[in-house]
Amino acid sequence: MELLQTTLCYLEQDGQYLMLHRVKKKQDVNKDKWIGVGGKFEAGEDALACALREVREETGLTMLTPLYRGMVDFFCPPWPAERMHLFTCTDFSGTMRECDEGDLQWVAKDKVSSLPIWEGDKIFFDLLAKNEPFFHLELHYDKDVLVRACLNGRDLCR
Secondary structure, eight states: OOOEEEEEEEEEETTEEEEEEOOSOSSOTTTTOEEOBOOBOOTTOOHHHHHHHHHHHHHSEEESSOEEEEEEEEEOTTSOOEEEEEEEESOEEEOOOOBTTBEEEEEEGGGGGGSSOOHHHHHHHHHHHTTOOSEEEEEEEETTEEEEEEETTEESOO
């Protein structure tokens, strides 16, 4: 099965993540959820090039030293299967601007899990908080319900 290649980026500052509240697009698997910024690879891009471009396009900010933290395979029929390349970054420049895909807001890291986020995102936020080495997370959903999660090939639901 071919996976749609995307990036997901979390900018960090002062104990907060820059979150995007996805409220502006009608046909959106992330409608009304809070996520990081990112998007689909363009022709010829690798994960880093896509992450740099998407952050710049959606926020006006330029990541200076992004960290490639892991890959998250996301399965949520009827949406296409997706491989998200996950980045974080504490070193960035520029002036933040409005995003046409939703509302950007800095959110304290300890408050993120109380927002409407995907259940599986809580798993990778925990891995990020523990400074886990590069990881592969597989998340399977039935609508908004997480039905299976595997970390580095190990089933987390057992």
